[in-house]
Amino acid sequence: MHLIYKRIFFIVTVLFFSQIASAQVDPPVSVDPALQEIFNSKTPKEYTIAGITVGGTKAFDQNLIISISGLAVGDKVLIPGTDVFGKAIAKLWKQSLISNIEISFTKLVDRDLYVHFELTERPRLAAFKFVGVKKGERDDLETKVALVKERVVTENMRLSAVEAIRKFYYEKGYRNVDIRVEEEVMTALNNAISLTFFITKGNKVKINSVNFSGNETLAEQKLKKQMKGTKEMPRFTLYPISVKNPYGDSAKKMTFKEYINNVGFLSLTKTKEIIDPYVRLKLSSGKFSDKKYTEDKESVLDYYNSQGYRDVVIVGDTAIYDVKNNLNIFLKVNEGRKYYFGDITWKGNTKYSDSILNMVLGIKRGDVYNLDLLNKRLGKQVSAEGGDVQSLYMDDGYLYFRIDPVETAVNKDTIDFEVRMSEGAQATYGNITISGNDKTKDYVIRRELRTVPGEKFNRADIIRTQRELGQLGFINAEKINPNVVPNADNGTVDINWEIEEKSADQLELSAGFGGGIGLTGTLGITFNNFSIKNIRKKSTWDPLPSGDGQKLSARIQSNGKAFRSYNFSFTEPWLGGKKRNSFTIGYSNTRYSNAYNQFTGQYCKSCGDTSYVKTSSFSISLGKQLKWPDDYFNLIYALNVQQYKLKNYPNIFAGLSDGTSTNVSLKIALVRNSAGPNPIFPTSGSNFLLSSQFTLPYSALGINSGSATNPYALPEFHKWRFNGEWYVPIGRARGADKNKQFILKAAAKYGFIGRYNSKLDISPFERFQVGDAGLSNNFALLGYDIIAHRGYPVYSSSNPRVNPDNVSSNQYFTIFNKYTMELRYPFSTSASSTIYGLAFFEAANGWYDFKSYNPFKLRRSAGVGMRFFLPMFGLLGFDYGIGFDRYNQAGGLKGAAKFTFMLGQEPE
16 A cells, blocks of 8 residues: 655545555645645655544544544654555445545644544445345345344445345245345435345246266165255156056056046146045155255265265266256266175173174174164164163163274275273262252152162163153253263262253133023133142242142033033142152033024023933042053053933933933053153154953843833943054254154054943943044033044944935944054244144044944045144144045045144044
8 A cells, every 4th residue: 555645735635445545636726835845845754643633424423433543643653654544544444334535634733733534424224125025035034134224334235135135045946036236315314225125036946857877786766765855846757556556557657648548537636636546646846955955965975875885975966957947966976885894893891791792783794884873783873762882881870981983904895893992880870959940849850850869870761751851741841951960080970950841731711602692611721730738828829839740620611501511630640759659530510401492593591401411420540650561651540430310301312311320430541651752742652552441240240220211320331442652753853953853653543342241232321433623522421432533524334435424423333443644743842832743644433333343444534734732722733634535425625625623632
């Protein structure tokens, strides 16, 4: 940088363009002799800056400008020879606050020099907007471009905003976005402008084809399957899925045109769903994403590695646009040699023999080389399921265990390994502390802990404790953190269980008033961390006494004269406080009346007292945790007493409108529940239930269980149920949130109700209602098990008719089968809201007796749904299902579809 002085005028002007300083001098008007002397001098002279003034500022303080420049009154400058003015310009320019700077000398008194800065400030941003895009995209862009109003507008700011917009659409598949920026001066404001971004997205760039070369051993289709996020555009290719395919060779793919020619008509709906049991449609978005493409290339390499090709590399990849501006991707791989495991030896093991370690490892000489598999079996990759070598040691107290596989020889295609380990000493639990429980008492948390001071360290204990705490319902399962602190000096390990409480109380409230009906509404409360011991202590009420882990539920519902119901239950999960023995009592009282006259469409106020059915029930149950076969098992005993009283109410039993029935039964259930850790959204484990329910065999005991006027005074039956559910994570979680992973739920459920005496009818009580969303109706008064079947309304016939709409049911099934497959994906697993989507396939049916029972005749459905768990309201669910066996009889696809809503808990 060079400062040029000329003897023409007293002003020395320095301008910066693209961070380069140069001097500009205006034509002379008049010459100050004192200032003229500065320029006439051939030898450097020292001057003192006696004053600094600033002009042209509108938004910035003058003292701030002087401070940034680095110049100050009293500074000594040497002219010519000193470059302090050039440095001052550089400092001011670096702040990006100004667009032009001029420095001039205004006066010289002896050796005192007076300096003036004349500035042109950059404008500030008053507003910005996006034109040519949707509102939702505009909202997203506002956070992406990082523009802040009242900030100084720089060229770098504009370029960064444009780049952020381009990147935003680039990730969405729009790779040819045109962005034009216009600037408008805001005359009403002081030195302010607005920016308008005109955006033309163009068409999405789709993937026309993915092509591999160099893959001599692995088929291209297998490699494409590894690229989950980089899929080709849909080809409408139809794959026969039945061996007996009426359209031709089952091993041949049919194009869309061939399918139409074979079938003779087009059966492709607006939703691109083909209603044909012999084919399935291959569909994909075809959208290109750089991030997913990078991940998919790693997946291809991982797949090669799992097949023994440890030297594989992608030597090149390119993308070529076709005439339709779609991508053709080409990848070239160098597979290298296929390797196999050789001898695997162990070094440093004293606790377990080589044979035991080889059995746990499960890898033999000659197996295809797979380093990921080796690390997983050794425990180098942490897994909650265990079953690896490291888990074997850590489950026996060896906290300081270390293991390292080392390649010792590579003989052509065979690789030998030596597994070196350091067992260390066994550790015991030291101090066990709890933090984060502001409401819940320590003993409620501590009784769930399996990490007991003085006992041997066990990795499985920590994993199991996390599950048990998550199952409580009032602890955030996602935030449970066992902070493990090893103490190598004394061989102990301290654990501080960090937890986060969440709101688990629920409120249900609705009210209304109708002419002729009167007041209607529902009030329900559920407290999942209740404390009955502190009910008399007002200081513990928030809003009710809490902290002891008990559950209290109460609900009142009324529909004027037509219906009212009271329900109450209380559960103590640790009866006595020493063992996991649950105790529950429940009471309900319900009344339905014939207050509504279907002929007049009016409500009869007096009819509710003369025509009704009342039910009263009381239950008490005791659960006991078992130690065998394992401590996931629980045995539950329940005694149920129900009384039904009919008065001039002919809507329940045919030919019977008055009478009283008393149903006394004992239920025994064996439960094994290892699903978790989040009870709302389990990601692993299983849940099984086998139950049997009995009444006394009154007829065999000579007890008169009924009469001609009321054959159901003492119903007798035996009832059996089996439920099985499995939760399996699919694939691997991607991205920062490792909890976001597809979960496959598979379920099978069966039910049967029988009789002791073949001369008596099967009890009308405790049967199975199948269909719809699992919500109750009037017939739930009789204790029916309500089995949901999405895509179908409630049905009651097992004959070939598959459209149960508008069927008036007067009895329900004695046998049912149901099978479910669900693929779930979580959108949020936070304590404040658990949200997940699902796609399901279900098959179910019910039968009246074994003569008509056909386990292969099931009604099938498929669809999608959403689940929302809000602590205040519980679980909400929406499903849209299509009943396949209703399609032809229900007026096409629209008539076969059904929307269902569920509230409270997952239906059976």
